[in-house]
Amino acid sequence: MLIRLFYVSTALGPQTTTVTGSILKVAHAWNAQHGITGVLCQGQGVFLQVLEGERDAVTGLFERIAADRRHKNVEMVHRETITQRRYEKWAMAHVQLSDLDPMTNIEWPEFDPYSVTGLLVMARIDELIAVGTVINAPDA
Ligand SMILES: Cc1cc2nc3c(=O)[nH]c(=O)nc-3n(C[C@H](O)[C@H](O)[C@H](O)COP(=O)(O)O)c2cc1C
DSSP states (O other): OEEEEEEEEEESSOOOHHHHHHHHHHHHHHHHHHTOEEEEEEETTEEEEEEEEEHHHHHHHHHHHHTOTTEEEEEEEEEEEESSOSSTTOSSEEEEOOTTOHIIIIISTTOOTTTSOHHHHHHHHHHHHHTTOEEOOTTO
16 A cells, blocks of 8 residues: 655754755665655755655654654654655655745745645645756765
């Protein structure tokens, strides 16, 4: 059974490219081997991540990620059974939520991922992917 899981968390420490790069490197390798796809959005002190795949693989990975000391307040905001993946192209796409991102600051100035529903956050991610802010860097 395929599921999609979605969480929000607060970064512990600065979200440098070194930190993100090492997360993505591990994620790309492990996820590709275990049929996990998804998106990691990062910036402004938060992580938003969508994980898709077989239920046991996703649940196990989420538990591991939730215990990771690079973030805290890991809150699952959405979980659903799916018949089709939304992010099938990506073992883990990366979306940078830049402080300077005009979409984030002008069109959605009060964006607070903890206070909106999971589906709204996912819609927001799809907007970011649509405008081309997604970076897929398997060797990051
Ligand atoms: C925000 C965030 C997202 C992560 N996403 C993934 C991921 O998609 N896949 C993955 O294998 N590890 C991911 N990790 C890394 C895991 O938390 C963990 O470090 C890694 O799976 C290695 O596990 P281990 O330290 O128990 O060996 C992520 C970590 C953080 C902080």
